[in-house]
Amino acid sequence: MKIRVPKIIKKLFSPGRKLYTLILSKVSKSIRMELVLVFGICLLASILVGSIVSDSFQGRNARIDYTTGVRRISEQASYIANTLREGKVSVNDKEKVQQTLQHSIQSENFKVLISDLDGKVLYKSANSNETQIDIYSTIKNAMETVRDSEYGNNSAVYRNKEYVSFYPVNFTDARGYLIVSGMPQGEIVYDKNNNNLPGTVAILVTFLSSFYFITNKKMKxxxxxxxxxxxxxxxxxxxxxxxxxxxxxxxxxxxxxxxxxxxxxxxxxxxxxxxxxxxxxxxxxxDLRTPLTSIKGYLSLIKDKKYSQDSQLEQYVNIAYSKSEKLEVLINDLFEYTKIANNGVSLEKQNIALNGLLEQLIDELVPISEENNVSIFKEFVEEKVIVSVDPNKTMRVFENLLMNAIRYSLKPGKVKVVLYKEEQFALVKVQNNCDNITEEDLEKIFDRFYRVEKSRSTDTGGSGLGLAIAKNIVELQGGEIDVNYNNGYISFNIKFKL
Structure with a gap:
């Protein structure tokens, strides 16, 4: 059966629960607070165990204590003296004095004497027979018993068998002494025998063991x-x-x-x-050795005059020159990539229309595309797309992408250039149909000197730095570039902020 707690009780305990949660949260995030809390718990536990052990090891000594009995005799004497003084009784008023004495001691077995200053007994209780007392001895005995009682030496009272209380009495017409004596009643008292060593040892052992076990997990x-x-x-x-x-x-x-x-x-x-x-x-x-080897070989043929006619000489010279041009392109690309990668290029940004830049570049590449049996198609938005970029560097980006598309398209092939806007960005896509590309090749396509075509032949590929240069230029201008492949088409996507 589920017990429902009244809402008022929940409200009363809510602040305490919140405080507990807050403290627990603070403690769990601080080793210092954890140690303080553990120290406090161990200290309280050790004190509690120490007190229990101390009580268990403390002995009890029995003795007879007469303090209460002595006090009753003294109080009785004080009462009689005050009654006579306050009642303004005459020393000769025997009936009133005797009545006071009998009334005061009717329930106690005390002897009461009233004497004059010389020790002559004027009044006495029924259980007294004295007619004369020695004032000096009486005062001495009373003083000794009082002193012994004050210092807890009740053996003296027990040894004398009675206790004497001495009081001066003032009558209206005379002075005297009141002596009350009797056997004080004793009571059995048990005194504790204090032995602090077991308790101290218990406190020390409990504190160390509890502190060790509580902090053991943290130490581990x-x-x-x-x-x-x-x-x-x-x-x-x-x-x-x-x-x-x-x-x-x-x-x-x-x-x-x-x-x-x-x-x-x-x-x-x-x-x-x-x-x-x-x-x-x-x-x-x-890449340097391949064209260099060709140049060296054809120059060697020319040097050794290993040609039959001038037309063959001209052919050798043209081949060597063509190879040197490719070598120059490779060196220039390598130099440019190194500068861009090391931020050694200064940008001259301008607000330009991407529409015009792409149209101009496509027109320039028409002869090359026709030579490679590739058609270029445009799909641009009608409005001008203005971006702030370096025109020359940006032209190099799209030139590299388009040349790459023309070079690696399936023949006959087609290249599609798309320009549109998306929120605050201008997006350009350069797409072409190509052979199947694996995911691994796609991830490395922007790496320097990486080619999907593994033979690294300069007849089918460029320097291997074109896409790496394009990526660095785009990112240097705050843009983004990525690539994806889908159903036989590869697409390079460039994004610039409008």
């Missing part, structure tokens, strides 16, 4: 963090420390994991850069 986690840091320092950058809680240790573990991830990425980046440098050297060596 510190060991886990330390072990993880040692493992990462050995070079195992894939190792990750598990995160527990939200305090500073959890934050430390998270930072160590982040550090390991960053180190891993940096090392992988450096390795990738080294591989890229190695590939760059290999590719540059190959």
């Amino acid at each position: 986690y510190i060991e886990v963090v330390s072990k993880g840091l040692l493992e990462i320092s050995k070079g195992n950058l894939d190792y990750r420390i598990k995160k527990y809680g939200n305090d500073e240790l959890a934050s430390l573990a998270n930072n160590i994991n982040f550090m390991a991830e960053e180190l891993k990425n940096k090392i992988e980046s450096e390795r990738k850069s080294e591989r890229a440098k190695s590939e760059l050297i290999t590719n540059v060596s190959h």
Whole structure:
């Protein structure tokens, strides 16, 4: 059966619950607060256990205490003296004095005497027979018993068998002494034998053990963090420390994991850069050596006069010259890419219409496209698309993309150039039909010296830097460029802010 808690009770406990939640949240995020709380809990627990142990080990000594009995005799004497004084009784008023005495001691077995200043007994209780007392001895005995009682030495009272209370009495017409004596009644009292050593030991043991067990989990986690840091320092950058809680240790573990991830990425980046440098050297060596070998070979034939007629000489010269031109293009592309990649190019931005720039470039490339049996189609918006770019550098971007499309289109083929607006951006798509391209090739297509055609023949491809140069120029001007392949068509997409 579910018990419903009244709303008023929920409201009363709501502030306390919120405070508890707030404190718990603060404590869980701070090791300092956790230690303070643990210390407080351990201290309270040790004090509680220590008090229980102290009570268990404390002995009890029985003794007879006469303090209460002595006090009753003294109080009785004080009462009689005050009654006689306040009643303004005459020393000769025997009936009233005797009545006061009998009334005061009717329930007690005390002896009461009233004497004059010389010790002659004037009045006495029924259980007294004295007619004369020694004032000096009486006062002395009374003083000794009072002193012993005040210092807790009740053995003296027990030894004398009675207690004497001495009081001066003032009558209306005389002075005297009141002596009340009797056997004080004793009561059994149990005194504790204080032994603090067991309690102290219990407090110390409880505090240390509870503090150890409560903080044991946290200390183990510190060991886990330390072990993880040692493992990462050995070079195992894939190792990750598990995160527990939200305090500073959890934050430390998270930072160590982040550090390991960053180190891993940096090392992988450096390795990738080294591989890229190695590939760059290999590719540059190959692309430079191929035309250079041809030039050297034909010049060697000319030098050794290994030609039969002038037409063959002219053919050798033309081939060598053609190869030198390709070598020059490769060197220029390499030089330009290096400048752009190292931000060594200054931009001269202008507001230009992409429509006009693309139309001019397409018209210039018509002869080359016809020579390669490729048709170029345009699909532009009617309004002008104005962007702020460097005209020459942007022209180089689209020239590289269009030449790449013409070179790698299936023959006969077609290239489609699309220009439109989308929100605050101008978008250009250069599309052409081509052979199937794998996802791996698509991811590397902007890499320097990368060619989808693996033979690296200069007869079927360019320098391998055109797309890399185009990507760097676009990004240098704050634009974006990407590529996708779908159903036999590859599309390069360029975005510039209007």
